[in-house]
Amino acid sequence: MKLYIGNKNYSSWSLRGWLACKQSGLPFEEVVVPLYDEAWPERRQAPEFQPSAGKVPVLWDGEAVVWDSLAIIDWLADRTHRDRFWPKDPVAAALARSMAAEMHAGFLPLRRECGMNMRQRYDDFSVSPEVHQDVMRILSLWAEARARFGRGGPFLFGSFSAADIMFAPVITRFQTYGITLPGFAQAYSEAILGHEWMVDWAEAAKAEPWVIERFER
Structure with missing residues (x-):
C-alpha cells in the first residue's frame, strides 16, 4: 500500500x-x-491524485484507490478485521460510527476558525459562539462514549479505535488554540497526544x- 498525505503540520485529514x-x-x-506551494497546481494533476481531484489523503492498494479518510478507515477495516477499528459491542459500534460520521461532516466553525497547526500555540485566542457550540457538542459526545463504553482503557471506547482517529486532529486544535477542557476530556486528550503514533506525527x-x-x- 502507498499513502499520499499532505503537510503533517497542517493536514488534519492526512493525519x-x-x-x-x-x-x-x-x-x-x-x-x-507539500500542499499549496508553487508546484502544487501541477503536482495535483499527477496520476496518483487524479482519482481524488487533487485531494489528500489518497491510499493506493494495488489497483484499488481510496480517498477520503473515513472511506480509508472502512477499506482497511474490510481488509483486516472490523474489530481493529470499531467496538465489538453493536450498541457501542453504533455510537462510534455516528460520532465518526458527525465529525466527518460537521463542526464547520471549528474547522474554519481553528485550522490545524501543530507547531503553534495561541494563548490569546477568543472562542466565537459558533466554535463554543462545536466544542460543547464534541465534549458531550466524548462524555457519553467514555461513560458508557470507555471503562476498558483511556480512549473513547476503551481501546484505540476509528472514533479516536476521527477526533485526533480536533485534540491538536484544542491544544494549539488553548481551549480549556474539563478533567475527563483533558485526560482523554493527553492519552491521544501521548500515543506513540501521535508523538511520531x-x-x-x-x-x-x-x-x-x-x-x-
Missing part, C-alpha cells in the same frame, strides 16, 4: 488516513506531498521545512 493505516497493522509506504510535523502562510494566524 486521519495515516492513523488508519497504522491501526490496520498492514505495511504501507507514506509519501508526504507531531515530531515529524515540527521538523517539516514548509510554512503555508494562509494557515498561519
Whole structure:
C-alpha cells in the first residue's frame, strides 16, 4: 500500500488516513506531498491524485484507490478485521460510527476558525459562539462514549479505535488554540497526544521545512 498525505503540520485529514493505516497493522509506504506551494497546481494533476481531484489523503492498494479518510478507515477495516477499528459491542459500534460520521461532516466553525497547526500555540485566542457550540457538542459526545463504553482503557471506547482517529486532529486544535477542557476530556486528550503514533506525527510535523502562510494566524 502507498499513502499520499499532505503537510503533517497542517493536514488534519492526512493525519486521519495515516492513523488508519497504522491501526490496520498492514505495511504501507507514506509519501508526504507539500500542499499549496508553487508546484502544487501541477503536482495535483499527477496520476496518483487524479482519482481524488487533487485531494489528500489518497491510499493506493494495488489497483484499488481510496480517498477520503473515513472511506480509508472502512477499506482497511474490510481488509483486516472490523474489530481493529470499531467496538465489538453493536450498541457501542453504533455510537462510534455516528460520532465518526458527525465529525466527518460537521463542526464547520471549528474547522474554519481553528485550522490545524501543530507547531503553534495561541494563548490569546477568543472562542466565537459558533466554535463554543462545536466544542460543547464534541465534549458531550466524548462524555457519553467514555461513560458508557470507555471503562476498558483511556480512549473513547476503551481501546484505540476509528472514533479516536476521527477526533485526533480536533485534540491538536484544542491544544494549539488553548481551549480549556474539563478533567475527563483533558485526560482523554493527553492519552491521544501521548500515543506513540501521535508523538511520531507531531515530531515529524515540527521538523517539516514548509510554512503555508494562509494557515498561519
